[in-house]
Amino acid sequence: MVNYDKLVAGYTERWAPMRVFAGDSAQLEPEFGILAGRWSQYADIGDMPFGAMWCVTPPSGQSDPDQHSQRELVVIVSGSARVYAGDREQTAPTGSAVLLDSEERHVVVNRSATEPLVTLNLYWEPSA
Numbered sequence: 001m002v003n004y005d006k007l008v009a010g011y012t013e014r015w016a017p018m019r020v021f022a023g024d025s026a027q028l029e030p031e032f033g034i035l036a037g038r039w040s041q042y043a044d045i046g047d048m049p050f051g052a053m054w055c056v057t058p059p060s061g062q063s064d065p066d067q068h069s070q071r072e073l074v075v076i077v078s079g080s081a082r083v084y085a086g087d088r089e090q091t092a093p094t095g096s097a098v099l100l101d102s103e104e105r106h107v108v109v110n111r112s113a114t115e116p117l118v119t120l121n122l123y124w125e126p127s128a
Contacts, residue, residue: 028054033063034057036054039051039053051123051124055119059110061110064107069103073123077119078118079110079112080110081117085100085104
């Protein structure tokens with residue numbers, strides 16, 4: 001049988017303390033035609049191998065068309081999105097994620113007329 005108390009104690013001795021970053025307490029600013037809160041707002045987050053931001057798209061709203069060098073993973077935290085990328089489109093409900101490639105032009109649309117769409121967007125430069 002696994003001794004979880006001992007196992008957890010070993011983890012906390014080797015790693016920095018766990019931190020929770022809640023989207024509902026993030027400072028959001030207008031960006032890309034929606035509201036976005038970059039994780040750089042969190043003090044002492046340290047170096048991370050990716051950028052991250054909370055995004056809130058209002059009911060029936062959409063992001064501005066966007067295209068950048070980074071790959072991007074859009075995680076649907078709440079709501080339902082319609083994602084347009086190039087000549088393709090996909091529906092992404094709560095709990096799903098959409099991976100966008102580098103330089104892939106895209107728009108994220110909130111499918112709901114009454115509820116905001118909340119996403120966690122992670123982005124990084126692709127390997128050479």
